Amino acid sequence: MSAPVIELRGIVKHYRMGDNDVPALQGIDLEVASGAFVAVKGPSGSGKSTLLNICGLLDGFDSGSYRLSGEDMGGLDEIARTLIRRRRIGFVFQSYNLVPVMTVYENVEYPLLLAGLPAAERRERVMATLEQVGLATLGERRPDHLSGGQRQRVAIARALVKSPSLVIADEPTANLDTVTANQVVALMRELGASHGATFLIATHDERMTSRCDVVRTITDGVLL
Amino acid sequence: MNTQLELLRFAWRNVLRNRRRSLATIVIAALGAAAVMISGGFALYTYDALREGAAREFGHFTVAHRDYFQRDEETPLQYGLAGYPALIAALEQDARVTRVLPRLNFSGLISNGDKSMVFMGMGADARAEGEARGVFLKLTDGALFGGMDAGAPRVLLGSALAKSLNARPGSPLTLLTTTVEGGMNAVDVEVSGIVSTGWPEVDKRLVYAPLAAVQKLLLTDKVSTLAVYLESTDQTPAALADWRAREPKPEVREFRPWWEQAFYYQSVRALYNRIFGLLGIIIAVLVFFSVANTLSMAVVERTREIGTLRALGALPGEIVAGFAREGALIGTLGALIGMAMAGLTSAILLGLDVQMPPPPGRSEGYPLKVYAEPAIYAVAAGVIIILCIVAAWSVSRKAAQRPIVEALGHV
Numbered sequence: 045m046s047a048p049v050i051e052l053r054g055i056v057k058h059y060r061m062g063d064n065d066v067p068a069l070q071g072i073d074l075e076v077a078s079g080a081f082v083a084v085k086g087p088s089g090s091g092k093s094t095l096l097n098i099c100g101l102l103d104g105f106d107s108g109s110y111r112l113s114g115e116d117m118g119g120l121d122e123i124a125r126t127l128i129r130r131r132r133i134g135f136v137f138q139s140y141n142l143v144p145v146m147t148v149y150e151n152v153e154y155p156l157l158l159a160g161l162p163a164a165e166r167r168e169r170v171m172a173t174l175e176q177v178g179l180a181t182l183g184e185r186r187p188d189h190l191s192g193g194q195r196q197r198v199a200i201a202r203a204l205v206k207s208p209s210l211v212i213a214d215e216p217t218a219n220l221d222t223v224t225a226n227q228v229v230a231l232m233r234e235l236g237a238s239h240g241a242t243f244l245i246a247t248h249d250e251r252m253t254s255r256c257d258v259v260r261t262i263t264d265g266v267l268l
Numbered sequence: 269m270n271t272q273l274e275l276l277r278f279a280w281r282n283v284l285r286n287r288r289r290s291l292a293t294i295v296i297a298a299l300g301a302a303a304v305m306i307s308g309g310f311a312l313y314t315y316d317a318l319r320e321g322a323a324r325e326f327g328h329f330t331v332a333h334r335d336y337f338q339r340d341e342e343t344p345l346q347y348g349l350a351g352y353p354a355l356i357a358a359l360e361q362d363a364r365v366t367r368v369l370p371r372l373n374f375s376g377l378i379s380n381g382d383k384s385m386v387f388m389g390m391g392a393d394a395r396a397e398g399e400a401r402g403v404f405l406k407l408t409d410g411a412l413f414g415g416m417d418a419g420a421p422r423v424l425l426g427s428a429l430a431k432s433l434n435a436r437p438g439s440p441l442t443l444l445t446t447t448v449e450g451g452m453n454a455v456d457v458e459v460s461g462i463v464s465t466g467w468p469e470v471d472k473r474l475v476y477a478p479l480a481a482v483q484k485l486l487l488t489d490k491v492s493t494l495a496v497y498l499e500s501t502d503q504t505p506a507a508l509a510d511w512r513a514r515e516p517k518p519e520v521r522e523f524r525p526w527w528e529q530a531f532y533y534q535s536v537r538a539l540y541n542r543i544f545g546l547l548g549i550i551i552a553v554l555v556f557f558s559v560a561n562t563l564s565m566a567v568v569e570r571t572r573e574i575g576t577l578r579a580l581g582a583l584p585g586e587i588v589a590g591f592a593r594e595g596a597l598i599g600t601l602g603a604l605i606g607m608a609m610a611g612l613t614s615a616i617l618l619g620l621d622v623q624m625p626p627p628p629g630r631s632e633g634y635p636l637k638v639y640a641e642p643a644i645y646a647v648a649a650g651v652i653i654i655l656c657i658v659a660a661w662s663v664s665r666k667a668a669q670r671p672i673v674e675a676l677g678h679v
Contacts, residue, residue, distance in 0.1 A: 130581025
């Protein structure tokens with residue numbers, strides 16, 4: 045059996061608010077198997093986003109251990125974490141976070157540009173991924189000329205184009221209508237499977253959680 | 269497509285993101301670049317004009333007795349040059365030498381019978397002096413003397429001296445001076461012409477008289493100096509070095525270049541260097557803060573985007589490099605427009621006869637010209653571009669280091 049993609053042990057995280065320490069995560073243990081489609085749900089302020097930020101190496105933790113695909117992520121400096129994100133982690137944000145001056149094609153190409161892939165390979169992978177999300181004909185458009193669903197599909201393509209081992213998705217359907225949300229979830233599942241990516245999704249959207257393999261609930265920084 | 273070109277294209281689109289703001293910054297960079305190029309071109313033109321004036325006044329280099337430059341003479345021509353015709357003949361063998369003008373400096377009183385004035389005179393071939401000095405010795409009335417009539421007792425007067433003595437061409441005057449033996453001697457002369465050097469203080473005292481007549485008046489066969497003129501001012505250092513090296517009696521004779529005698533040129537150059545240097549610093553500060561202001565607004569507006577790019581795996585240095593590319597584009601455009609503005613200004617001034625007012629101590633203005641000097645253009649453009657890059661680096665560095673979670677949450 046392969047090692048879990050995510051393996052958290054006793055993760056504790058506090059935020060400092062003025063003179064007070066606010067506990068965000070209080071001893072989180074979590075294992076996510078490779079290729080799983082896992083949702084973390086909970087009310088606002090429960091620690092969902094903090095957990096995802098730590099798993100996505102966007103934020104550090106105060107104590108505990110985190111192994112990504114068996115590799116210890118504790119004690120890495122910012123550059124090392126950035127390079128791991130660059131190669132192995134994709135992100136889908138609630139507000140899509142596409143770069144407005146880039147076309148659809150360029151937004152999807154950007155992670156490959158950072159990875160230093162040759163132009164021909166970049167083109168091949170971008171076109172294939174755009175094809176998979178059904179936006180191959182809209183490659184030259186700018187994000188502000190797309191609908192919300194199309195934008196989220198571009199964001200999914202951008203997250204998956206480098207075939208990451210892990211995709212972190214923070215409320216990916218929150219800004220979408222039901223039909224579009226269902227399409228986006230289906231697309232994420234389908235592409236996740238084809239790219240061999242593991243999804244960790246923060247959501248409180250029932251349309252989303254109902255389609256996940258595993259749903260964990262977090263309340264007051266404690267994973268139930 | 270080449271990765272760097274692609275990144276440059278993104279930078280260009282970011283520059284165009286807020287066109288009005290970017291345009292204002294580019295215009296400031298362009299005006300800054302043009303101001304540096306124009307003021308630098310004007311300073312160079314002025315240096316060239318002063319250099320040429322000084323070289324034509326003193327000769328490209330001057331030959332004199334070593335003590336002539338270092339000590340005051342107790343009697344006229346105490347440190348004069350004897351046997352100078354042989355030296356002139358030797359100098360004229362040098363293909364670079366176009367003319368050698370012997371000069372004898374003397375002073376005394378000049379009188380019209382009713383009024384006497386102190387004069388500072390020079391025994392010389394006035395026609396050759398006029399040819400050598402060109403526009404820097406202007407004949408305002410009468411004629412120059414020289415050649416066959418070089419020995420006739422005629423004088424050229426500075427315009428202000430002529431006015432004081434109420435003298436015109438043909439007026440009879442008397443020169444009174446001290447001979448090399450310390451006695452007094454006088455000669456009656458006729459005014460041949462009136463000249464102006466452009467220096468009122470000089471024109472109040474100036475007298476040119478034929479060399480032979482002055483030697484006869486001072487009872488000497490020496491001269492004070494030999495002014496050596498070359499084909500080009502640029503040849504001076506090499507020619508000077510050659511003649512210094514071949515001088516058999518360096519303890520007696522000295523070869524001194526024009527720049528060691530041109531104190532006005534040196535002072536103006538030092539003054540202009542300070543003025544234009546300060547102007548350049550002020551312009552650089554203005555451009556820096558303008559670009560920094562524009563890009564700091566862009567950085568704040570794009571904080572969330574910076575967070576996204578960081579999340580996707582961009583290193584802080586790559587984020588900063590993106591802004592630096594934007595700065596470089598703004599600077600390059602500003603520099604190119606500035607070059608066009610400066611070049612156009614130079615071309616317009618070349619066609620128009622715009623006169624500058626007379627500088628302090630002078631009676632005549634000079635044409636306003638601006639050199640389009642490639643070296644100045646290159647340096648100014650380079651400095652503007654570097655300033656823009658540094659400004660972009662300084663404002664984006666902190667944002668690129670900001671925690672990603674914080675940047676992603678920026679509203």
